[in-house]
Amino acid sequence: MRGLTLSLGLCLAATAGHAACPGAEAMAGAGVWIETDDGGVLHFERRGDLVIETSIYAPDDMIETQTHKGLYFLQDGTLKDGNLDRSTMTRYEYPEFDSLPDPNAQGTWNGAVKVFSDGGDQSVQHQLTVSIGAESEMAIGDCTYPGRIVAANLRQALGGGWATQYFYLSDLGFAFFVAAGETPLAYEYSYRAVSISSDPP
Numbered sequence: 001m002r003g004l005t006l007s008l009g010l011c012l013a014a015t016a017g018h019a020a021c022p023g024a025e026a027m028a029g030a031g032v033w034i035e036t037d038d039g040g041v042l043h044f045e046r047r048g049d050l051v052i053e054t055s056i057y058a059p060d061d062m063i064e065t066q067t068h069k070g071l072y073f074l075q076d077g078t079l080k081d082g083n084l085d086r087s088t089m090t091r092y093e094y095p096e097f098d099s100l101p102d103p104n105a106q107g108t109w110n111g112a113v114k115v116f117s118d119g120g121d122q123s124v125q126h127q128l129t130v131s132i133g134a135e136s137e138m139a140i141g142d143c144t145y146p147g148r149i150v151a152a153n154l155r156q157a158l159g160g161g162w163a164t165q166y167f168y169l170s171d172l173g174f175a176f177f178v179a180a181g182e183t184p185l186a187y188e189y190s191y192r193a194v195s196i197s198s199d200p201p
Contacts, residue, residue: 021143022198023171032172034140035195043200044174050074051174070174071103071130071150071166077119091116093123103150103168103175106132113154129153138167138176141195145169151184163187 022032031045041056051070055063064084065076077089093114094100101109108131114123133149147170155161163184166175179190195201 021145022196024173026198027172027174030198033197033200034176034193035201036191037194038191040191041201044070044172046173053174054079067174068097068100069103070172071168072100086119089119094128101130101132103132103148104170106134106148108132115154125157127155127157129155132168136167138169138193140176140193143196145171147171150175153184 026032027044027046031043034042034044036042039057043054043056045052049068051067053065053067055065062079063076064079066074068074072094073090073092075089075091078085093116094111095114096111099109099111101107108129110127110129113126113128115126116123129152131151133151135146136149138145138147147168150166150168152164152166153161154164162180162182164180165178165184165187167178168175176193178192179187181188
């Protein structure tokens with residue numbers, strides 16, 4: 001998560017041998033592993049209509065995120081002893097769920113989101129704007145993937161917004177987090193993918 005430029009990997013690069021670069025077949029199986037330049041290890045796997053991302057920064061610092069279409073947050077929280085700690089869980093409900101756009105199509109979507117924090121039952125209404133860009137490419141180590149830059153802005157009615165940028169990897173069917181902050185003009189956090197594999201690093 002830290003300041004973003006195209007040099008973070010949203011650029012053209014030489015494609016390595018396809019056998020070394022996991023694709024859709026890996027996501028149909030045990031998923032893929034991505035290492036990041038801040039020492040994180042991310043595992044993405046598909047479970048039915050969900051994509052589950054497990055972010056590992058230390059044995060006691062693990063976060064599980066569930067997304068719809070590999071992009072739209074459904075819930076996230078800290079893992080303790082392999083189980084989701086409900087007191088840390090944030091859940092997202094989309095009143096216009098069926099209208100969420102295909103991440104593989106350019107365009108902009110704006111709609112309501114109810115956010116339930118800290119495992120609670122009370123929600124705070126937010127407005128979500130998702131802008132999906134034109135086709136591009138992202139380099140991860142020696143592999144190059146087609147996809148699209150996605151910008152999301154989640155804003156409370158009477159509060160500040162949180163801007164996030166992703167790269168949606170079309171072949172793999174999930175969005176890789178690139179940067180975030182209160183304004184896209186000066187992201188507070190960013191990182192880039194440095195390797196990808198169908199095997200644990």
